[in-house]
Amino acid sequence: MNETSDFCYLRSAENPFGAILPKKQAHISPDDRGFYFADGVYEVMRTYSGQLFRPRDHLNRFKNSLAAVKIELTDINAIPEICTQLLKRNQLQGEEVFFYIQATRGVWQRNLPFPPPDVIPTLYISVTPIVQPETERTQGIACITMPDIRWQRCDIKSIGLLPSVLARQAATEAGAAEAIFVRNGVLTEGTHTNLFGVKKGVILTHPLNNHILPGVTRTVVLELCQLLNLPVSETPIQQKDLNEMDEIFVTSTTWEVVPVISINAIPVANGKPGAITRVLQKAFQDYVARTIK
Amino acid sequence: MNETSDFCYLRSAENPFGAILPKKQAHISPDDRGFYFADGVYEVMRTYSGQLFRPRDHLNRFKNSLAAVKIELTDINAIPEICTQLLKRNQLQGEEVFFYIQATRGVWQRNLPFPPPDVIPTLYISVTPIVQPETERTQGIACITMPDIRWQRCDIKSIGLLPSVLARQAATEAGAAEAIFVRNGVLTEGTHTNLFGVKKGVILTHPLNNHILPGVTRTVVLELCQLLNLPVSETPIQQKDLNEMDEIFVTSTTWEVVPVISINAIPVANGKPGAITRVLQKAFQDYVARTIK
Numbered sequence: 001m002n003e004t005s006d007f008c009y010l011r012s013a014e015n016p017f018g019a020i021l022p023k024k025q026a027h028i029s030p031d032d033r034g035f036y037f038a039d040g041v042y043e044v045m046r047t048y049s050g051q052l053f054r055p056r057d058h059l060n061r062f063k064n065s066l067a068a069v070k071i072e073l074t075d076i077n078a079i080p081e082i083c084t085q086l087l088k089r090n091q092l093q094g095e096e097v098f099f100y101i102q103a104t105r106g107v108w109q110r111n112l113p114f115p116p117p118d119v120i121p122t123l124y125i126s127v128t129p130i131v132q133p134e135t136e137r138t139q140g141i142a143c144i145t146m147p148d149i150r151w152q153r154c155d156i157k158s159i160g161l162l163p164s165v166l167a168r169q170a171a172t173e174a175g176a177a178e179a180i181f182v183r184n185g186v187l188t189e190g191t192h193t194n195l196f197g198v199k200k201g202v203i204l205t206h207p208l209n210n211h212i213l214p215g216v217t218r219t220v221v222l223e224l225c226q227l228l229n230l231p232v233s234e235t236p237i238q239q240k241d242l243n244e245m246d247e248i249f250v251t252s253t254t255w256e257v258v259p260v261i262s263i264n265a266i267p268v269a270n271g272k273p274g275a276i277t278r279v280l281q282k283a284f285q286d287y288v289a290r291t292i293k
Numbered sequence: 294m295n296e297t298s299d300f301c302y303l304r305s306a307e308n309p310f311g312a313i314l315p316k317k318q319a320h321i322s323p324d325d326r327g328f329y330f331a332d333g334v335y336e337v338m339r340t341y342s343g344q345l346f347r348p349r350d351h352l353n354r355f356k357n358s359l360a361a362v363k364i365e366l367t368d369i370n371a372i373p374e375i376c377t378q379l380l381k382r383n384q385l386q387g388e389e390v391f392f393y394i395q396a397t398r399g400v401w402q403r404n405l406p407f408p409p410p411d412v413i414p415t416l417y418i419s420v421t422p423i424v425q426p427e428t429e430r431t432q433g434i435a436c437i438t439m440p441d442i443r444w445q446r447c448d449i450k451s452i453g454l455l456p457s458v459l460a461r462q463a464a465t466e467a468g469a470a471e472a473i474f475v476r477n478g479v480l481t482e483g484t485h486t487n488l489f490g491v492k493k494g495v496i497l498t499h500p501l502n503n504h505i506l507p508g509v510t511r512t513v514v515l516e517l518c519q520l521l522n523l524p525v526s527e528t529p530i531q532q533k534d535l536n537e538m539d540e541i542f543v544t545s546t547t548w549e550v551v552p553v554i555s556i557n558a559i560p561v562a563n564g565k566p567g568a569i570t571r572v573l574q575k576a577f578q579d580y581v582a583r584t585i586k
Contacts, residue, residue, distance in 0.1 A: 004402060008323065027320035028328050030301065030417050035321050036395060038331030038453040069455060070462070100403060102329060105458075109297060110393060112454070112461035112484055124323050149445035151456055160331040160453035161405070162362060163444055165398075168405035169363070191405055 004100075005090040009082050009125040011075075013107035016120055018075075020082075020089050023126070032122055033115070034104030038160035040122070041065035042102040046130065046253050048292040050087065050094040053253075055080055057216045065157045066103060070114070073103050073121050086127045096130045098254055102159060133255050137281060140259035140273045141177035143250075145239065146170055148181035148188050148211070155210050164191040178250060180263065183211060186236035193250035193258070194218040197237045198276045200246070207234040217251040217284075224283045230276065242266075247274025257281045297393075298383040302375050302418040304368075306400035309413055311368075313375075313382050316419070325415055326408070327397030331453035333415070334358035335395040339423065339546050341585040343380065343387040346546075348373055350509045358450045359396060363407070366396050366414050379420045389423045391547055395452060426548050430574060433552035433566045434470035436543075438532065439463060441474035441481050441504070448503050457484040471543060473556065476504060479529035486543035486551070487511040490530045491569045493539070500527040510544040510577075517576045523569065535559070540567025550574045 010026045011018030033039035043062040046053050059076065066073050083099050086092075104122040108115035146167040151160070167179035168191045178190045188206055189195050194215040197204040203225055206212050225232045237245065248260035248268045257280050259273030268274075303319045304311030326332035336355040339346050352369065359366050376392050379385075397415040401408035439460040444453070460472035461484045471483045481499055482488050487508040490497040496518055499505050518525045530538065541553035541561045550573050552566035561567075 004324075010323065023323065026323050028323055028325070030303065030316065030319050030321055030395075030419070031297075032321070032328070033458075035325070035328045036335070036393075036452055036454075037458055038455050039458050040455075042329070069459065100329075102323075112458050113465040114458070114462050126323070147445075151444050152440075152442035153456075158455055159329055160455050161329075162331050162333075162451055162453050163446075165326075165330055165332050165405050165407070166362065169407050172406040 004126050004128040005092065007086060007089040008127070009086060009123070011120070011123040013120060013122070018123065020085055026124070028122070028124075029107045031107045031109065032104055033106060033108065034102065034122060034159060036110050037112075038158065039069070040102055040104030040159045041069055041071065041157050042100065042159050043157060044098055044100055044253050045083070046098040047096060048288050049096070051292050052080060052083065053288070053292070054216050054220070057219065061157065061214060061216065062101065068153065068156045069158070071103055071105050071121050073123065075123070079125070082125055083127070086125060090127055092127060092129060096132075097127050098130055100126045100128065104159075130254055133258065136177060136255060136258045140261035141250075142175060142262045142265070143178045143180050143190070143260050144171050144174050144176045144264055145182045145187070146179045148183035150181065153210055154188070154212055155208070155214060157213060167191050178260075182239050185239055187239060188212050188236070190250050193252040193255065195237065196221065196249050196251065197245045198247035198274055199241075199244060201231060203230055203232045203276065204235050204237055205232070206236040215251060217253055217256060220284065220287065221251055221257065221280055224280060224287060228279065228283060245269065247277050249274070249277040249280070256284050297419045297421040298385060300379060300382040301420070302379060302416070304413070304416040306413060306415070311416065313378055319417070321415070321417075322400045324400045324402065325397055326399060326401065327395065327415060327452060329403050330405075331451065332362070333395055333397030333452045334362055334364065334450050335393065335452050336450060337391055337393055337546050338376070339391040340389055341581050342389070344585050345373060345376065346581070346584070347509050347513070350512065354450065354507060354509065355394065361446070361449045362451070364396055364398050364414050366416065368416070372418070375418055376420070379418060383420055385420060385422060389425075390420050391423055393419045393421065397452075423547055426551065429470060429548060429551045433554035435468060435555045435558070436471045436473050436483070436553050437464050437467050437469045437557055438475045438480070439472045441476035443474065446503055447481070447505055448501070448507060450506060460484050471553075475532050478532055480532060481505050481529070483543050486545040486548065488530065489514065489542050489544065490538045491540035491567055492534075492537060494524060496523055496525045496569065497528050497530055498525070499529040508544060510546055510549060513577065513580065514544055514550065514573055517573060517580060521572065521576060538562065540570050542567070542570040542573070549577050
């Protein structure tokens, strides 16, 4: 498993100016609204060779999440610099890492309405070296489906992830690497991935709406499909049509493009990573190589 | 607003045996699953004259919440004794207070599946003197309705309360004291209350299912209706029938029975607390007087 590095960044009621400090000294108050209400949002941003990947997309998505829940984080543009400092402090320059960035509505007496406007949002950032998911990428993964019991705003990257915890644990217990949510008969997305299918040469994925997260890797894959002239339809995959799919794959910031070879222990097509999935894996890595100097 | 007392109880990875300590010294790790996943549940239990009210109901509900999310809290039966110690330490014996009790799946590297079984759940308990909601009880409150965008397991008292935060803030901005959720055309419950209506002498409330919390005060009110021979129907109130309701009220542990005099700025019946609501308020207080020695 990925292990988070020692130094993190924390800005909170106790440290109003923010500081990089050893994680053991990073104290969250039990009165933090993130702790008792999940009143916060997060973002995960990665590097290749020490450079942030699509930072504008990630920061824009973070801004959208913050705006949707009305948390005013005035120092959001300082995040890339904090990330750079965290790399230095943890001696991880040039490494492939991901940053976990979480903002909450700050520390206040537990009461549902927002606290007074002078309460400072908490901002927490950690850095974790990426263990490359080579087995997943080359051999593909098994998935299960789970009822999508989540809220109606899955487009917000909220820290309220208990339904995803329970779904992912069910996957783990079934020997699967990911759980795919099903709502109203359609596959929406995984617990930490977006979902794609290929049927008769057309790449299918759930359209952007309130039921899925607008994944940055999802966006890059759709851009690559356009570059490669691969036909795309932003149409959700029906659970009843799963046996007609030629390929399935999932995407995420740390996984990139990972083939799905079985769902609920039933093989996808011939149970091997698909040809178009392979093309997109390669195209994604070429894109990274072109983008990162 | 209610202000939490200085001494709280915390049992966490850092304090594995648990201790009563000043809240400023109570440190939650940023790696607590409650902070980054809302991977936890809570309970609110109150006293009258220093005695716990219906503690078995509250502890059973807490056990049900813990079981539903598969958090194993082996020391749940120690909670009443911890509460007693907290009263002493805060010099609140004999006062009317509420205890806020939160358990999370403990401290571990951020990863969706459950941590290893030897990771200790975090247990946090605070105590807060109750500011009596006299104005609410005597004059009644204004409410608004909000779409119920919450997850499908509102019967679990999960700490993932962001949708309730947003709904309650909308109520505050509208000058209302509570937001009532509407799902599929029916009123389910408030952000921290259960909802009741009275129509032609029959008391209506949403049946217990996955869309509402099984409120302890709801149970007591239903028991009192039986004692008083008041007819009850566990049938949800349709939003379209709101203008036909003779009375509306909400219940909660700290509020008891509070009349609703308007919804979305439209008066409920004549806009005054209803007669049956008054009967139940009185019956509730008599019940408390009988129960607490």
